[in-house]
């Protein structure tokens with residue numbers, strides 16, 4: 001027995017509830033850019049929760065809104081609407097002073113362009129020392145120890161005295177990660193950190209980010225085009241048209257013989273008012289457009305092309321159903 005439910009009624013019963021705990025909490029985030037009288041909605045009600053200590057990758061096609069999201073999370077841009085709280089700081093209402101403190105203490109960044117991450121005339125060790133000195137962290141001897149420990153953690157101790165121009169791209173990015181976490185931020189944001197690297201070096205840098213996340217517990221968000229990132233993190237969030245659309249969760253299972261097996265499962269993201277985006281290949285495969293029919297089954301929801309509808313399933317004749325729910329004209 002299946003029952004069509006009016007979409008709006010279904011949405012209304014989803015409780016509004018308080019925002020649950022999370023180190024990154026974006027609710028209905030909207031960013032509209034207006035240039036020459038034309039409006040572009042780069043983020044269209046994006047929802048994202050990242051728990052403390054989690055490492056998450058955000059992937060999406062060009063123009064889907066990834067950089068816009070990261071620029072907001074890093075405190076360099078302000079959203080048009082919605083809410084966004086990172087490391088306990090409300091990014092919509094923070095004052096200028098709070099913004100400076102947030103960028104110095106609460107978040108660390110790694111950008112795609114190595115030249116944006118490191119000062120070219122300083123050595124690796126000096127680059128890592130700069131944020132410690134700016135924040136007045138510890139005494140000189142403690143700073144020197146922290147610098148050495150961080151370079152060791154990132155496996156770039158051997159380039160401590162080299163300038164960026166004397167390091168490989170992968171070494172530069174690993175030093176950049178050391179700089180980003182020098183002041184022990186709560187959140188680490190990386191924008192295409194492997195964009196300028198080859199496949200093997202990219203894997204090393206992603207592993208370095210994972211190692212830092214594991215060792216220090218810093219909540220880590222990596223924005224990338226690189227679909228291979230999913231192999232390095234437990235959770236990959238896909239953005240489409242300025243919204244989170246699907247998530248891939250990876251876990252390791254051990255079978256009865258003790259052998260480990262990596263399992264990746266893809267989920268559609270359901271927002272708090274019950275909206276979801278169907279994957280594009282599903283939409284194309286059934287030529288879904290304009291409106292669809294929904295049917296609630298005991299353990300799943302069915303989606304049918306609007307014209308055919310649930311009544312077209314085997315064993316049921318069109319007209320047998322009295323619950324076609326007034327889809328027309330909605």
Ligand SMILES: Nc1ncnc2c1ncn2[C@@H]1O[C@H](COP(=O)(O)OP(=O)(O)OP(=O)(O)O)[C@@H](O)[C@H]1O
Pocket residue numbers: 033034035040041042060061062063064065066067068069225
């Ligand atoms: N400052 C801006 N002014 C006007 N439109 C903008 C601005 N920044 C971004 N956009 C538009 O917002 C949308 C999302 O852009 P965004 O850069 O966030 O995408 P992206 O997923 O990071 O893309 P890419 O992977 O190519 O960097 C695009 O349509 C883009 O043209």
